[in-house]
Amino acid sequence: MQDNNDQLAEQPGWLRLDVHPWVFFISAGIIVLFVVLTIFFENRVDNLFTLVQTRVSTYAGWFFVGTMNVILIYVISLLLGRFGDIRLGGEGAKPEFSTLGWFAMLFSAGMGIGLLFYGVAEPMFHYVASPLAEPGTPEAARVAMDLTFLHWGLHPWAIYALVGLSLGFFAFNKGLPLSIRSVFYPLLGERIYGPIGNVIDIMATVATMFGVATSLGLGVQQVNAGLSHLLDFIPQNAVVQLGLIAAITALATWSVVRGLDAGIKRLSQLNVIIAAALMFFVLLLGPSLFILNAFIENIGIYLQHLPSLSTWNETYDDADWQNGWTVFYWGWWIAWSPFVGMFIARVSYGRTIREFVKGVLLVPTLITFMWMTTFGDTALHIEMLGDGGLAKAVQENIPVSLFVMLESLPWSAVTSVIAIVVIVTFFVTSSDSGSLVIDIITAGGNTEPPVIQRVFWAVTEGAVAAALLLGGGLVALQTAAISTGLPFAIILLGMCWSLHLGLVHYKTGQGFELSLQDYEGPEFRTHATRKMPTFGRRQFWMRGR
Amino acid sequence: MLQGTSQKFRGGCLMLVRDNAGAVDFLGTAFVVHPQGYLLTAAHLVANPDGLRVVPTSSGGEFQPISFDRVAAMAVTVAQRDTAHDVALLKIDQDLEISVPDDFLGSGENVLPGATVVSLGYSFGHDQIHTPLTVGGFASAKIRSYNDTRLILFDNMVQNGDIGGPLIHVADGHVVGIISGRFEPADVVRDSAEWERRPARETNISFAVDIDYGTALMQAEGLFEHG
Numbered sequence: 001m002q003d004n005n006d007q008l009a010e011q012p013g014w015l016r017l018d019v020h021p022w023v024f025f026i027s028a029g030i031i032v033l034f035v036v037l038t039i040f041f042e043n044r045v046d047n048l049f050t051l052v053q054t055r056v057s058t059y060a061g062w063f064f065v066g067t068m069n070v071i072l073i074y075v076i077s078l079l080l081g082r083f084g085d086i087r088l089g090g091e092g093a094k095p096e097f098s099t100l101g102w103f104a105m106l107f108s109a110g111m112g113i114g115l116l117f118y119g120v121a122e123p124m125f126h127y128v129a130s131p132l133a134e135p136g137t138p139e140a141a142r143v144a145m146d147l148t149f150l151h152w153g154l155h156p157w158a159i160y161a162l163v164g165l166s167l168g169f170f171a172f173n174k175g176l177p178l179s180i181r182s183v184f185y186p187l188l189g190e191r192i193y194g195p196i197g198n199v200i201d202i203m204a205t206v207a208t209m210f211g212v213a214t215s216l217g218l219g220v221q222q223v224n225a226g227l228s229h230l231l232d233f234i235p236q237n238a239v240v241q242l243g244l245i246a247a248i249t250a251l252a253t254w255s256v257v258r259g260l261d262a263g264i265k266r267l268s269q270l271n272v273i274i275a276a277a278l279m280f281f282v283l284l285l286g287p288s289l290f291i292l293n294a295f296i297e298n299i300g301i302y303l304q305h306l307p308s309l310s311t312w313n314e315t316y317d318d319a320d321w322q323n324g325w326t327v328f329y330w331g332w333w334i335a336w337s338p339f340v341g342m343f344i345a346r347v348s349y350g351r352t353i354r355e356f357v358k359g360v361l362l363v364p365t366l367i368t369f370m371w372m373t374t375f376g377d378t379a380l381h382i383e384m385l386g387d388g389g390l391a392k393a394v395q396e397n398i399p400v401s402l403f404v405m406l407e408s409l410p411w412s413a414v415t416s417v418i419a420i421v422v423i424v425t426f427f428v429t430s431s432d433s434g435s436l437v438i439d440i441i442t443a444g445g446n447t448e449p450p451v452i453q454r455v456f457w458a459v460t461e462g463a464v465a466a467a468l469l470l471g472g473g474l475v476a477l478q479t480a481a482i483s484t485g486l487p488f489a490i491i492l493l494g495m496c497w498s499l500h501l502g503l504v505h506y507k508t509g510q511g512f513e514l515s516l517q518d519y520e521g522p523e524f525r526t527h528a529t530r531k532m533p534t535f536g537r538r539q540f541w542m543r544g545r
Numbered sequence: 546m547l548q549g550t551s552q553k554f555r556g557g558c559l560m561l562v563r564d565n566a567g568a569v570d571f572l573g574t575a576f577v578v579h580p581q582g583y584l585l586t587a588a589h590l591v592a593n594p595d596g597l598r599v600v601p602t603s604s605g606g607e608f609q610p611i612s613f614d615r616v617a618a619m620a621v622t623v624a625q626r627d628t629a630h631d632v633a634l635l636k637i638d639q640d641l642e643i644s645v646p647d648d649f650l651g652s653g654e655n656v657l658p659g660a661t662v663v664s665l666g667y668s669f670g671h672d673q674i675h676t677p678l679t680v681g682g683f684a685s686a687k688i689r690s691y692n693d694t695r696l697i698l699f700d701n702m703v704q705n706g707d708i709g710g711p712l713i714h715v716a717d718g719h720v721v722g723i724i725s726g727r728f729e730p731a732d733v734v735r736d737s738a739e740w741e742r743r744p745a746r747e748t749n750i751s752f753a754v755d756i757d758y759g760t761a762l763m764q765a766e767g768l769f770e771h772g
Contacts, residue, residue, distance in 0.1 A: 090647070090648040173647055173648065175647070506647060510553055510646035510647065511552060511553050511554070511555075511556045511646065512553075512554065512555075512556040512557025512643070512646070513556055513643065513644045514556070514577070514601050514641060514642075514643050515641065515642040515643070523615045523616065523617055523618070524562075524564060524567060524568060524569045524598070524615065524616055524618050525567065525568045525569070525614060525615055
C-alpha cells in the first residue's frame with residue numbers, strides 16, 4: 001500500500017487519484033445516479049419526494065426527536081463527568097488556534113446559510129401559523145422564538161459536539177484514520193477496515209453530500225430572491241437559480257484549487273466578519289432595546305420549556321406541523337454532522353473534553369441565539385408594533401423575507417447587498433469545505449487528497465443542489481435531508497455507545513497485556529544469583545573528574 | 546491515582562533473566578514499550594547479550610506465591626544499546642500479541658522536583674520474590690552526570706532488581722525514566738593512577754535516566770514510523 005502511494009506521488013498532480021475504491025466509487029455512483037434520475041424524471045420525482053418526506057417524518061419523527069435528546073443528554077454528561085480532563089491528542093497536546101479564533105471557526109462551520117435563510121422567516125412563520133398558540137398574539141411571538149431557539153439551539157450543537165469529539169478522540173488519541181468508521185473501533189475492532197466500515201463511510205459521504213446540497217439549494221434560492229428584489233429585471237425561477245449554482249460552484253471550485261490556506265481559510269474569516277457586521281447593523285438600525293430585552297427573555301423561555309418542547313411529538317395534537325419543521329431540522333443537522341464534526345475535530349486538537357463541550361455546545365449556541373434574536377425579533381417588532389406586511393411576504397416566499405425586513409430598516413440598499421455577499425461567501429465556504437470533507441472520507445482518511453478529487457466533489461455538490469431544485473425545490477431539499485439523516489441517526493446512537501466505551505477504556509481499562517494463554521515455550525528452573533550486577537552509575541559518577 | 550498508575554503499568558513490567566544451562570540467573574527488570582514486542586531496560590544489565598530471557602508475571606491483583614520454581618521465559622535479543630546513557634532496547638523473538646496503552650511514553654522534561662513518581666521492578670528477584678513491587682516517592686532533582694546524561698533523582702530506595710524498570714510520573718501517567726541505580730556518592734580518591742573508591746554511604750535516593758534516551762533508541766529502530 002505504501003509503495004503504491006509512492007508510485008502515485010510521482011505522477012503529475014492532475015492525473016493522480018488517491019481514493020478508497022469501495023467508498024469513493026459506490027458513493028459517487030449513488031450520488032450520480034440520483035442526479036441523473038432526478039433530471040430524467042423531472043416531473044415525476046416531485047410527488048415521490050413529497051411521499052418520501054411524509055412517510056419518513058410521520059413514521060420516524062419520534063426516532064429523530066428521541067435521538068436528538070439522547071445525544072444532548074450524553075454530551076452534557078461528558079461536560080460534567082469524569083472524562084472531562086482527557087485532552088484530544090494526549091496529555092502534552094497544545095491547542096493549535098487561539099480560543100477566540102476557535103470559536104469563530106466553530107460558528108462559521110456549524111450553521112452557515114441556514115441562519116440567513118431562516119433568521120427572519122422562521123420566527124415569522126411560527127408567529128402567523130403557530131402550532132401551540134393563538135396566531136398573531138404576543139404568546140404566539142414568544143412561542144415562535146422558543147421554537148426557533150429549539151431548532152437552532154443546544155440540540156444541533158450537541159450533535160456536532162458528539163461527532164467532532166468522537167472523530168477527534170479516535171484520530172488524535174488512538175491514532176486511527178480521520179474517518180467516520182474509526183469511531184466504531186471499540187465496537188467493531190479491525191472490522192472497521194472491512195465492508196461494515198465501508199458502509200458507514202458511504203452513509204457518511206451520502207449524508208454529507210445531501211446535507212450540504214440542501215444548504216446550497218436554500219442559499220441559491222435566497223440569492224435569487226435577493227437579486228430579483230433589488231433588481232426588478234431578474235426573475236425568480238429555476239433557470240436563474242441553476243445559473244447561480246453554476247457561477248457560485250465555479251467560485252467554490254476555484255477556492256478549492258487554491259488550497260486550504262489561501263482559499264477556504266481567508267474566505268471563512270472574511271465571511272464571519274461580514275456576517276457579524278450585518279448583525280450589528282441590524283441591531284443598531286433596528287429596534288435595539290426590543291432586541292436586547294428579547295435576548296434575555298427568549299433565553300429564559302427556552303431554558304424553562306426545554307424539557308417539554310424538546311420531547312414534544314404532537315402525540316395529542318392530531319397535526320403534522322412538526323414534519324416540515326422540527327423533524328426536517330433534526331434530519332438536516334444529522335446530515336450535516338459528518339461535515340461539521342470533521343471540521344470541528346480538525347480545529348480542536350489539544351482541547352480537553354470539558355473545554356471542547358463548553359466551546360462547541362455553549363458558545364455557538366449563545367451566538368446563534370444572538371443572531372436569531374436580532375433578526376427574528378426585528379421582524380416580529382415590525383409585524384407586531386410597526387408597519388407589518390412581513391408575515392404575508394414570508395408566507396408567499398420564504399427566501400425573500402430577509403430582504404423585505406432589511407427594506408423596512410434604513411440603508412436597506414447597503415444591507416441587502418451585504419446580505420447577498422454573506423450568503424454567497426457562506427455558499428462558497430460550505431461547498432469547498434464540504435467537498436474537502438467528503439474527499440477526506442472517500443480517500444480513506446488522507447487529509448491531503450489530490451486536487452482533482454476535490455474539484456470532482458465540488459462540482460458534484462453543485463449538481464446535486466441543482467438536481468434537487470429541479471426535482472421540487474424546498475420539499476426536495478427537505479426530503480433529501482430527512483431521508484439521508486435517518487440512517488445516519490442510527491449511526492450517531494452507535495457513536496455515543498462507542499465513544500463511551502473508548503473513553504472508559506482510555507481512562508481506566510488500559511494496561512499492558514501479553515497474550516500468554518497460548519504460550520508453550522520452554523520453562524526454566526529459577527535460581528537466584530548472588531553476584532550483584534554492575535551498576536551503571538560507576539560510569540556516570542567517576543568519569544572525567 | 547497511584548493504584549491506577551500501578552495497575553496500568555504492572556502488566557508491562559517483566560523479569561529480566563539469563564538462561565544459564567536450564568536454570569535462570571536473575572538480572573533485573575525490563576518493561577514493554579511497543580506492541581511489536583520491544584522492551585526497554587538498563588544497558589549495563591545486558592552487556593552480555595547471550596541467553597537473555599524475559600519472564601511475565603501476573604499484574605498483582607491477587608495474592609501471588611512468593612516465588613516460582615519454574616517460569617516460562619521468552620528469549621529476547623538486544624535490538625539497540627546506548628551504553629553511554631545506560632539504555633537498551635530489547636526485542637522478544639517470538640510472535641506475541643501485545644497491547645499497550647495509547648499514551649504512556651513521556652519525557653524527563655515534564656517532571657519537576659516534588660512530582661509524585663512510582664517505580665516498578667522486581668526489587669528482590671535475587672532473593673526469589675518473583676513479583677514486581679510498586680514503590681512510590683517524589684522526584685528529588687534533575688541533574689546531568691559527568692558524561693552529560695540527564696538523570697532524575699527520586700526518593701525511593703531502589704533495590705538491585707529494580708534496575709531497568711520504569712519510573713512513572715503519576716500526574717501524567719507517563720514513563721519518564723529508566724531506573725538505573727541507587728545514588729551512592731562514592732568518595733573517590735584519585736591522587737595517583739590507581740584510584741580508590743571508599744565505601745559509600747547508603748542513601749535513600751535513587752536515579753533513573755531520562756526516557757528520551759530510550760525513545761531515541763526506539764526511533765533508531767524505526768518504531769515511530771507510521772504503520
